[in-house]
Amino acid sequence: MSEITYVRGDATVPSVKGVKVIAHVCNDIGGWGKGFVLALSRRWPQPEAAYRAWHRDRARNDFALGAVQLVRVEPYVWVANMIGQRGTRRGSKGVPVRYEAIDTALTTLAGEVAGLGASVHMPRIGCGLAGGRWSRVAPLIDERLVKRGIAVTVYDHGDGAG
Template identity: 35%
Template sequence: MKEICGDLIKLAMDGEFDVIIHGCNCQCQMGKGIALTIKKLFPDAYAADCETEKSSKGKLGTYSFAEVENSGHHFTIVNAYTQFHWRGTGVKADYEAIRKVMVAVKKQFTGLRIGYPLIGAGLAGGDWARISQIIDQELEGENHTLVRFVSG
């Protein structure tokens, strides 16, 4: 796993990534964190989320996606269903769902430049050491990069 600091969305809009992945809950909300920014900037990504069944536990480990273009740069936004809901305290990240999503992402987007934030370790409260190990295992051999958020 490569690691850089920056703004994942800006980097994608500047052509640095072909695919960006962000963690979503299964409630079709995209109401906080990077998901909210994506919802505001890329309505097609939110529309793809809304086309899935709201509150379905069956979504865990799957994803929806939208292909977007910005200033001549084309990239895909993957809404990865890595947690069921956002309510309450404690860990909401589902580690097995993260694994399943990464397996599926590798199948569909192999050979592309993939970027992601701290999926499951921010608002979802997951253990990044555990999550990063899952991502490294499942995206082995792919060009994938963790982007730690730094505005600017």
């Protein structure tokens, strides 16, 4: 049985061969401007543009908690925008992360990734600005991706900030 591979580095530059999907968690209110999305936007304009259009046209599409949008950014690289947090602020209802939405998104992602024959690369999704705990997210990744034979690499930023 394989397991999640942890490395130091930048999840936007996976150094493996083959098709790669870079997965990350987005909010459900159309906000894009803090956290890991900034690293994505520095490399490619497409994920942000696609996310904003997806949100703008949400009355006519599946934009909601648990949804996944795959955006091709290079011939062998895709970005998975996964809606896994409610809003962006901590408040009376707690942190923005929604574990059940991440679980749903990972289930959808598994099917897409298997169809592409891809590996998955990500930061510690849902655990930065979304306020989640890795001890809750890692088992979801293990269950939905790793147990299906999908290679998953989690990147911790080299500067210790991740």
